[in-house]
Amino acid sequence: MSAFPFDIAAASVLGREHARAGRNNQDAxxxxxxxxxxxxxxxDGCGSQPCSELGAQLGVRRLVQAALQRLAEGERVEESTFLPGLREDVLCLLGELRADLGRDALGDFLFTVVGAVVTPEKTLVFSAGDGVWALNGEVHPLGPFPGNAPPYLAYALIRGDEVPLAARALVPTEDVHALMLGTDGAVDLSRLATTRIPDKDEPVGPLSRLWTEDRYFANPDALRRHLTLLNRESVRADFEARRMVRTPGLLPDDTTVVVLRRRMGRA
Incomplete structure (x- = not known):
């Protein structure tokens, strides 16, 4: 990834409520x-499905592979056919899996998407469903949707809905200084600025810390450790009341974040 002038931090943590229910992290x-x-x-895989992490993992890999393949074949992100082509690439994979595994498997292929394609000339941000993205410090939540039911790409195969991959931003790459992509759990994270970190006498701080603080890019595990710390249950003794006080983790939902930050001194 050294050909592009960006440092990258990425991490995913299991949400508090999924941990309590004994479920897997359904993000990817x-x-x-x-x-x-x-x-x-x-x-972010659909929470009501038992194995939606499967669809989320397959979906992100297929989208990334297909986007790189289209770029290698000379397609440009600003072309009107780029995102519809990516959508069809994913639906073709899911359609093949339905044929092999049966229609019942389609429920596990329900997932939301927030993504970006960065070329030397242009940067495209796109999505389907809820989540959050931020460009150069400006944060853009996606959703929520009525009934907490975001549109999923796989609805095209289940009930014929034409859910698109929607373009959210198309900007010159030279103008991109910081870009964040997050699942809807990161929306919860954005609301915690003044909340105290469990077992620490300091606030979580604003979401902008994720792209302004060097530590997240200097250590590849720093972002994961930070999110894990936020979601750790705190237990302390209240001696005056003679009881134990439990403070739950701060992230109820699975939380996944990718941050790109332009390297200092690089154009």
């Missing part, structure tokens, strides 16, 4: 690069 992320571009995608 994938970041890859070639000489043609850098692609990053996060996804």
């Amino acid at each position: 992320l994938c970041v890859r690069a070639s000489e043609h571009g850098l692609v990053a995608v996060v996804a």
